[in-house]
Amino acid sequence: MCPPVPFITRLAAGFFLVLFFTNMAEAEQTMPARKGKLDISLVDFNQAGLVSLDGEWEFYWKQLLAPDDFKAFADPDPHYFAVPEVWNNKYAGLQELAPEGYATYRLLLLRNDSERQLLSLSIPNVYTNYKLWINGVILSSNGNVGTEASLAKPQWEPVIKTFEASGETIEIILQVSNFHHARGGVHKSLKLGTPEAISKDRETAVVANMLLVGGLLILGAFFLVFFLIRKGQRATMYFGALCLFWGIRSLFSNIYLVTSFFESTSWGLAVRVEYISLYLSMLWGMLFISSVFPNGMKALYKYILITINYCIISLTVILPPVFFTQLLPAYQFFIAVNLLYAVVVISRAIYEKQFEAWFSAASIIIGIGLFAYELTAYALVVKINLVFLNLGYLMIFFLNSLVLAYHFVGAYKQVHVLEKEKASSFERRLRRA
Template sequence: MRQPMIRKTGIFAVFVMIMLIFASGVMAYDTEPIARQGVIDLRGVNWEEKQSVQLNGDWTFYWNQLQTPASIHEAAPPTSSGYKQVPSTWKDGDAIHQSYPNHGYATYRLLLQLREEDVNKRFAIYMPSVATAYQLWINGELMESNGVVGTSREQMVPKNYAKLIPFQSDRSEVELVVQVSNFVQRKGGLWESISLGPVEEIMLQRDTKVLYETLIAGCLCLMGIYHFVLYLARKREKSGLYFSMMSIGISIRLLFWGETLAVRYFPQIPWEIGVKLEYLCAVICMMFLALFVHSQYPLEFNRTVRNWMIRIGSVFALVIFATPAVFFTEGILIKEIYLILCYCYVLYVYVRAVMKKRHGSLLNGLGLMLLFLASINEILFYANLSTFENGVAFSVLVFLFTQMINLSMAFARSFDHVERLSEELRKTNESLEQKVQQRTQALEGKNKELQLMEESRRRLLSNIAHELGTPLTSIQGFIKAMIDGVVKPNDPKYLTILYEKTIYLHQIIKDLFELSKIESRQIRFHFQPLPLISFFHSLYEKYLLDIEKKDLHFVWEVGMRKVPDDRLVIVADPLRVEQVVVNLLTNAQRYTSSGGTISLRIDWELGADGTGQAYIEVRDTGIGIDADSLPFVFERFFKGSDVRKLGGGVGLGLPISKEIIQYHQGSIWVESVVGEGTTFSFSLPVRLAQTNDEEWRVS
């Protein structure tokens, strides 16, 4: 949305400028009173309708004479060559008007014919820049002077800035006499139009021009200061520096051009310094323009061309600075050609940038086109081929305003880019923090695993050294007895004992390694959903015959709670859960006498959300465990006195069962009464399966 609006604004500005230039050409043909043979008839002018008139035409002209009103009346009547076109420089001439050198002195005279009713009215004359010193008489009275008129360079003091001279005539014919001298620059004479009108209107026109140029110069100066401050804040962006120098340079030039406001407010400024500043600023601003545009579009702006523009501009600046105005003002044509060629190339760069769709190129190009047209018009104005003046000041402001918009947009884009990068950096930092936290947690987990593995390793080595010592000692004793002849070497009784001891050692080693793996989380569990009742009933049927062969009763029991279609589900590793049940059944068989009973009971509790705990009990009617031993039955290698008497187990089955159940998020416990029996119970998480759950696989 922003780009089309900018494009329309730029096109409208160029259109307005073209219309103003066209209007200036039309105004040239407006019916204005013209001075003929030193007289201008203003009796047909209605001053209530006409704000002002320009005193253009043929003025009586006295070359190389400084006449006063008194001496003019004594001079011989002038011939046709004694008239000079105003406005024009002395060097300008045609078939009627003679051409003179621009260095010299002369006197102008013009008679104004007013209406009788305009007598005693308050009028004013607006004297623009006169090259380069003058004195003005009105009706024989010296009314104003600018500088010191002289017949040589040593005698005259140059000074030229616009002045307003009010007067009141007591007769209908008003005589104007102007003495002019110039020995200091390329042009001399009344080269700009002199205006006449009611004093209020002329003052209004003068104040309007002053306000107009002051406003533009102030705006340009503020723009320059603003972008210079931006440059100080971000010195990497040289475009801000170039733009600020260009803006400040043009604002300074405006103070010594047109209304020459600097000299008006500070009359003590020497004329030579003012002219040098005017010319220097024009050249220096062009160099900064080249640097600025190159910084914006380095791919489109040839670096070699830029360097030559700066070199040539530097030569011009050096000449202006080191030589007097009488010398460097003569080279204004070369300077204008340089400026126009630079304008053309910069415009060409903008066209290339527009074709490549660079940011802001269209708006900048339109602003430069406006400035280019105004500069051409200014050259035509100084050549007396255009009547429209002061267009350059406005066009410069428009052009620099477009550049300021582009720079502001560039800074806005940079700021947006910085904000996006900051946001991305913030997210990246947060992500890194999360990753660091995750990696830290992972490392802590690995560290805990390593600690568990190390603890398991140390316990394994300690247990191996402790538990293997007794059977190994027994084996060594029997072997030593055989070697010493105490025991027959081939006695089947002792060989059977040795075989049982090796089996016992193998079982210890196997259980120790398995327990160590479970504790260090090195065994992978394969969890899957299992139907609670069907799974444990399958285990009951699987071990029923083995238990009954030992003359024991094996009973299956299920809680009284009814659940249809066997929808109670546990998520477990079927092999590991079976290992726990087998360990408990093996202990029950070992410590239950013939004719005793072993029960496998399943029960559960469910909450309102369909989840709860399943309870699995292995109960026997064996010898039981004394109360003092109950807290230690799940510790490694723990054996009660009853176990020792019967000589069974290595004391690792229950610790292994405990580790497996805890891995399933369950718990295991024991209840026992000596002489009545023992009940080992463990719990597992259970849930009520949905109707669309997959079929349960029982292994």
């Protein structure tokens, strides 16, 4: 059968074009703050939708300042720090910033009039807790901000808060501390807009995430039940486990839906589930590829794969988050190596004219694109389009389910041929008799 090269090419090209133009469209909506001030006087929130409060915020390292402290300052003399941005290995003046520490951010929003207006602020999770004031009034908090680990309590729960804006200036003060993670600071954008626009943005992200979670859990349950019915089909077990654990990871990452459903969820438990589900997804995914393309995967490689994942999962269970989260960059490199190895295995299968390998090839192309997208966003702290990302993941799992479907059809055809041969043989015996 002729391999669908044009289909693969169009699919990959379409994927990257959508990614490029989607991010370009989003980038045009950002008005960066300068020197701790953001001019929103010309913004019509009823038309503009959302404004990301990105740019240079006032930054006070090793200081937890409240609104009254700024009233007492004649000349605060701040440093300026980019938001969103982790503060690891960055500088405040001549001082290099460590992951563990605390700071105060401050931003002034300049309006063109003093009319009262109802606005909402979308506040993401930060590394790893915060307290936020609007015009001197506490609006929101996650966990407990502290000057040392014993006083600080981490929490990740993205929230939406509504307030009434009045006057020509909106002052935002944000205290942040981190003593429990390998990264510190505000790594996601705060968004300002009308309550309707902010709610719609949140609902879009939630629906996109729930579609991914629901789709993966259904796929995972189907293939795991299929494995229990027809034992011996290890590929179905591996793929079912891959779907299941990636679905679980989707609940414990990005917008952290699990904290919206269960507010009492332990932060330490949530972070461990997020990381372990990533490691297990990687393990099951590579075992799935080794099962459907057994000629290309060496036994030594599978031993190394299982050993490394066993070790890093054990460390994640045993060590506190501030230590095991430091292992993620090394594991991301390990993921990149595995993706390259998967490309080699699938390329060999294509060379050996295994038609179903083209479905995996398409999923690998998309997977590499998504991995590069997430890795870039994680390293450079840029916004992720969750709708596009989740649709990409669903496409990957759908394409790999077609690989299993192709195997099932092939097995059915072989059984059908054997049954026909058996029936023909039986008829010949009857004629001889």
